[in-house]
Amino acid sequence: MKNLMAVFILLTFLSCNHSTIDKKAEGEKLMQLSKEWSQAAATGDVEKTVAYWAENAVMFSAAHEPLNGKQAIRQMVEESFKIPGFKISWQPSQVEVCESGDMAYILEDAQILLTDSSGKPIVINNKAVTIWRRQADGSWKNVVDISTPKP
Amino acid sequence: MKNLMAVFILLTFLSCNHSTIDKKAEGEKLMQLSKEWSQAAATGDVEKTVAYWAENAVMFSAAHEPLNGKQAIRQMVEESFKIPGFKISWQPSQVEVCESGDMAYILEDAQILLTDSSGKPIVINNKAVTIWRRQADGSWKNVVDISTPKP
Numbered sequence: 377m378k379n380l381m382a383v384f385i386l387l388t389f390l391s392c393n394h395s396t397i398d399k400k401a402e403g404e405k406l407m408q409l410s411k412e413w414s415q416a417a418a419t420g421d422v423e424k425t426v427a428y429w430a431e432n433a434v435m436f437s438a439a440h441e442p443l444n445g446k447q448a449i450r451q452m453v454e455e456s457f458k459i460p461g462f463k464i465s466w467q468p469s470q471v472e473v474c475e476s477g478d479m480a481y482i483l484e485d486a487q488i489l490l491t492d493s494s495g496k497p498i499v500i501n502n503k504a505v506t507i508w509r510r511q512a513d514g515s516w517k518n519v520v521d522i523s524t525p526k527p
Numbered sequence: 528m529k530n531l532m533a534v535f536i537l538l539t540f541l542s543c544n545h546s547t548i549d550k551k552a553e554g555e556k557l558m559q560l561s562k563e564w565s566q567a568a569a570t571g572d573v574e575k576t577v578a579y580w581a582e583n584a585v586m587f588s589a590a591h592e593p594l595n596g597k598q599a600i601r602q603m604v605e606e607s608f609k610i611p612g613f614k615i616s617w618q619p620s621q622v623e624v625c626e627s628g629d630m631a632y633i634l635e636d637a638q639i640l641l642t643d644s645s646g647k648p649i650v651i652n653n654k655a656v657t658i659w660r661r662q663a664d665g666s667w668k669n670v671v672d673i674s675t676p677k678p
Contacts, residue, residue, distance in 0.1 A: 434634065436654035436656070436675050437675055438589060438675050438676045438677075438678055439678065440678060441677070441678060442654055442677070472630070472670075474625040474626075474627055474629050474630035475625075475627035475629045475630075476625055476626035476627030476629075478625050478626045478627075479623070479625035479626075479630050479631075479632075480630075481630075481632070481658055481671065483585065483671070503587040503593055503673065505587070505656060505658070505671055505673045507632055507656070507658070519623075520632065520634070520656055522654065522656045522673050522675055523675060524587050524588055524589050524673055524674060524675035524676075525589045525675075526589075526592070526593070527589060527590065527591060527592060
């Protein structure tokens, strides 16, 4: 009977361990990823910036038509980086990871700087929500990216 | 040895079965929930409308300051329903549920109708993303609600 209990405990551990996720660690990883992404975007490097989106990512913003897929997003990024005085940055404020650790979301505050035709700086303040899926290799990619202007 | 295998199979089943989620069924439930919510909002009934948000829900829109918590959202709903000609409706287009079935998101297209001071109707078209958490009783509640105007 003692042996049976030992087998029970061992097998329970072995059979379920694959789904054990350190949600706190994954959440910290995502907060860090959001900060790194903001830094990458600030450099104006298209390849570094688009690397965070999944192939099937969608992006919604008041600044452009809904974008479906990484190729459409890449084109928007290229065009944005050519706008005079364009600079985007953001700060994550909260992250939530699901129990199985394959889906998460981050709340962010974003700032976009532009220069108007007279050279005058314009600041746009956005609230943003990004949704992430964990990939087969354990990395996280952004699948939904939506931002809305603060009134 | 045969008995041990039987014990292994049984215990593996018992120990992991609790995490088995019918993602497809939960996704269909959420699409239905989004449609029901839109119908509830169309009636102008505040209580029915706010019932879909979790107590800690946040809401971001270009139409108002960021809202934290159901009480702030309820106040915005009450004020919106008093706007002349106000009517909101939306259609869900896509749902994704995480493996453990405790987090999901829906992509939606929303329309807001208003009447300006001269009585002329105004239509605002929004893209919206709603994030949902499954509660202890199995019901889903909205925790993040963000919409952005289509340009």
